[in-house]
Amino acid sequence: MAIGDILVDVQAVAKHYGEGETRVDALRQVDLQVRAGEVIALLGPSGSGKTTLLNIIGCILDPSSGRVVLDGDPVFDGKWLRSDLRRLRLDKIGFIFQAHNLLPFLTAAENVSLVLDLAGWAPEKGKERAKELLDYLEVGHRAPVKPALLSGGEAQRVAIARALANRPRIILADEPTAALDSKRAQLVMDLLRKLAAEQEACILTVTHDEKIFDRFDRLIHLRDGRLTDD
């Protein structure tokens, strides 16, 4: 796999909740391809289906119909168990949250190395990788600190380090800059762009933050469960 390869291939994906009169169509025949190295913004009003699409690509929600191929693996084809999807998330997908969602009882370094621990890395190698990432994101000096004592920017960078720890090729971010001022938000986006290029990963971000729109390769709009423009 290299820059330009398709990492996320969403083909005619639909998702509806309920049946009959109570049926709500959250996604309708969505097609989307994201290539390695691309940084994409998913835009749309509340209820447009952004989070549903993100959850389907993140393998935490089954589509009602359609096909999803992640880094060459056709998921939701009936052959994948829940534990297989969990493993896929661990190996191939990194999540960045609006509120950093760091585990409060672990230090910054432990939050990062936890992912590697779960992935089966040797503890020493996991610690090395966590240190390396935190240093790279310029929060290495905060490695032994618990999240409660980190500033918003520091916590978000630790969360990014956690998302990147196992070298995932697909990074899904939900409002990653919502809690940051505009300067910090642009720094975080620059960092994500750089990491996407270095790790040959793609980044799919749900955002409303217009200040960072210029940091994306593509802006994808969703309205009433449909892609309206790209």
Place this chain on the structure above:
Amino acid sequence: MNLALKDIRHGLFRFVLTCFGLGLLMTVVLAMIGIYNGLVADALAVVEAPAADVWVVEAGTKGPFAEASSIPADSRDTVARMPGVAEAGAINYQTIEAPFLDRALRLYIIGYETGRPGGPQIIAEGRGIGTSHFELVADRKTGLVLGDTIRLGRNRFTVVGLVEGAMNSGGDPAVYMTLADAMALQTELAPADQRVQAARGAGAVKSASVAAVIVRVTPGADVDLLTATLRQWKHLAALSQTEQENILLASVVDKARRQIGLFLGILLAVSAVVIALIIYTMTMEKLKQIATLKLIGAPDRTIIGLIVQQSLILGTAGWGIGLVLILLVKDVFPRRVVLEPFNVAVLAGIIVVVCLAASGLGVRAALKVDPATALGG
């Protein structure tokens, strides 16, 4: 990386406080077990103390502990001559209240024939009764010490020895004295009208009677045959030691034992609910973190491990604190608190089962958490 321990360390003060609360609950549970055992042990202590093989009592009664038993004092001579009897001793029991210093002592008087069965087996301090009159061997719980003198009836008695664990089924500490002194005391304390009749010369207040005759058999003697023979006598009945113990447990302490047993059962049920509630609450507080763990790919066993380990640590710590506390305070209880290692181990087993069951509720809630709840702030 052990997430359970990391989480505990993160909120250590709160966790320790929770463990301490649970520990106090466990102290109450252990105290109730100890009181339950103590009740049985106290009840049996008085029966076991003489190390008898057979109890000869009044015909038609269940012996001196379950109901009143009175047999002629000279029955001992007759019983002692029977084949298979190694030694026999007459014994008398009565409960009295006597003033001592500025308080009233409730005492269980055991009158026995020195040199014959019925006296204390082990003297903890001092010596056994060495004279025919006015000496006492008292249980430590009476509060009496060596050399103390106490007025019982018309006479003053001197404490010459101390024993431990001698009491009746009501928990009153025992004092041993000679049978002659005990019978005299019984006469002195007889109802006033009898004493008036005696003063008028209307005969003895009471014929010489004792509560029972204690028999020790020769090695190899057939206890069943001996008791069967004794039962054929018109005014006497005989009980083996086992029968006497069973009667005591079945008729004397049975209700109290069942009451405490029932209360213990309720207490265990309450403990189970409290443990379940604590663990469930601890889990519910972590749902967002659990969702994050699931989202980043943590397997179910990691999440189950987090909850079950914390639950077991909580239960074990609570049990340990409870054990330490009860061992520190058990001697302060007015009645004996007897804790056997077996009871403590069984409670530990129950706690483990309760913790596992309680964590099942938390695990169920945790496994139902949608990882998507970690997204979107």
